[in-house]
Amino acid sequence: MTSELPEMRASDADRERIAERLREAVAEGRLDMTEFEERLDLAYKARTQGELVPLVRDLPEPAAAPAAGDPAWPARVGRPATSKGAFAFWSGFGRRGRWSVARNFTAGVLQGGGDIDLREADFEDREIVIRCFAVMGGIQVVVPPELHVEVSGFGFMGGFDDRGAGEGTPGSPRVRITGFALMGGVDVRRKERKRARKQLGK
Incomplete structure (x- = not known):
């Protein structure tokens, strides 16, 4: 998902990726519960990728997935x-x-x-x-x-x-x-x- 295509329709998978980043952010203390709930609601209502990007713009990029056998x-x-x-x-x-x-x-x-x-x-x-x-x-x-x-x-x-x-x-x-x-x-x-x-x- 990129901001270069803001009008592209968001898929369920796109919305869920954003929701997961928001869950990680609240668990790490980067968002309080009010911010988390507001952004999560907007994420699931988003119709385009352009609506999703601002919801995580101020959050760090997700870490690379660990290799098999490395649960981190x-x-x-x-x-x-x-x-x-x-x-x-x-x-x-x-x-x-x-x-x-x-x-x-x-x-x-x-x-x-x-x-x-x-x-x-x-x-x-x-x-x-x-x-x-x-x-x-x-x-x-x-x-x-x-x-x-x-x-x-x-x-x-x-x-x-x-x-x-x-x-x-x-x-x-x-x-x-x-x-x-x-x-x-x-x-x-x-x-x-x-x-x-x-x-x-x-």
Whole structure:
């Protein structure tokens, strides 16, 4: 997206790129919440690229994406939490993509399902506790290979899978996943980050 074509129609992807830069700016303290909300509203209403450019003109350019296998932990730790928990009753919830997990995150499902994906997530602290409670339902937690993960939950007439537990790379946050499953399941598994999978051709 360039300012040389101000009248070109903006795509959904263009608007989302601007929205992501605004989210990063508020997380870094460059924008206060009022400015962030005003600009975000304008970003999603923008019809042309010319309307999008001024919204980030006073913000730094985004850093280059890290290479596969390099999660850039220092930049991803210490971000304000965007979610402290999730619950689903006869339904489902998802926490995926770019979000920031609270130091204490609680998830629960009752006859429902939940997905917690930490591969692209930021972290409020270096020590994170995720409590998962599944009753006649299931919660799946997806973690990247580079993350340090401990699993200590248990299941009663259900399962609490710890296959995703393991050491992380130097500087990675320490995530402890605990809780219980009653006639349900909690599945913790490791998967490559989406960006890394694309670079590897998977």
